[in-house]
Amino acid sequence: MQIVDSLKWRYATKKFDATRFLEETQIHTLKEAFNLTATSYGLQPIRLVVIKNKALQEELVQYSWKQRQVADASHLLVICIETTINSETIEAYFNRVKTLRETPEDILAPFRNFMIDTFSKKTQEELNTWASKQAYIALGNLLTVCAAEQIDACPMEGFSPEKYDEVLGLKAKGLSSVLVLPVGYRAADDMFSDMAKVRKSVAESVIEM
Numbered sequence: 001m002q003i004v005d006s007l008k009w010r011y012a013t014k015k016f017d018a019t020r021f022l023e024e025t026q027i028h029t030l031k032e033a034f035n036l037t038a039t040s041y042g043l044q045p046i047r048l049v050v051i052k053n054k055a056l057q058e059e060l061v062q063y064s065w066k067q068r069q070v071a072d073a074s075h076l077l078v079i080c081i082e083t084t085i086n087s088e089t090i091e092a093y094f095n096r097v098k099t100l101r102e103t104p105e106d107i108l109a110p111f112r113n114f115m116i117d118t119f120s121k122k123t124q125e126e127l128n129t130w131a132s133k134q135a136y137i138a139l140g141n142l143l144t145v146c147a148a149e150q151i152d153a154c155p156m157e158g159f160s161p162e163k164y165d166e167v168l169g170l171k172a173k174g175l176s177s178v179l180v181l182p183v184g185y186r187a188a189d190d191m192f193s194d195m196a197k198v199r200k201s202v203a204e205s206v207i208e209m
Contacts, residue, residue, distance in 0.1 A: 003148060008197060010147035013154045013182075015190035018072040021052075022184060026151060027075060030183065033145040034079075037138040041115060043093050045085050045131040046138055047175055049078040049168060056167075063163035064180065069154045074184030078164060079138055080175040081131035087116045128176070135178040142181060156180040 027050065034048045051057060057071045064070045082089070094112045097103055122130070139155055146153040157179060164170070164177040186193050199205075 003144075006147040006150075007144070009150070010143065010153070011192060011195070011197065013069065013073075013152040013184075013186045013190060014192045015187040016069055016072040016074070016152065016154075016182065017185045017187045020185040021074040022151065026149060027052075029149060030077070030142060030145060030151070033141060034138055037134075037141045039134040039137065040130065041093070043085070043089060044134075045082045045089070046135050047080045047082065047173075048138075049080060049170075049175075049177075051076040051078065051168075059167060060159075060164065063167070064156065064159040067156065067158065069156070069182040070159075070180065072184075072187075073154070073182030075182075077142070077181040077183060078168065078177050079135045079179040079181065080170060080177050081128065081135055083128070083171075083174050083176050085119060085127045085131060087120065090115050090119065132178050139179050139181065146183060151183050152186040153181055153183045156182070 031048065031050065035044075037044075037046075039046065051060075052075050054071065057073070057076050060076070061068065061071050070076055090112060094108050097108060098105070119127070143153060143155060145151075159177075159180050161177045164180075165175070168177070170177060
């Protein structure tokens, strides 16, 4: 399919076929796509938790407003933010730049120092908000890749981040859950799969100047 046709094909899958599972190559594609997502400054303050464990998925349903997609999907993806974003985060990024691009220190130093100074002035709430915005960028990227790869998905904000963090032990990993994305294959009897996509016209949503 062309990408626009793929985007027309996708929808927020409400009922997954619990008997079908994605191939490891498909999951690998999603992991690569997540890692290649654009993020502010290139800092990647986000992590992806990939769950393929039916008992664990079933346990998380109660913390997902009883939405069965969490358990019935092939895999459950949890997009998280790093809860500690500081000078070490920035230093690690610039070390990668230096290694991969062989950029001289005298070129990197001014921008690195600017970023360290800028981030040191942000409150924890501001850092969490900034990181969460990067999580939403990653979600959008994953949804597009899912559409292109004919993988069904259901983006979800309707869950308890605190409970997910507790069950998955995310706090110990320095992470906090922000978004949930069950992925797999739509059930044949999902009533939403054949419904017309409801969108404004392009003329209504796009302004040309």
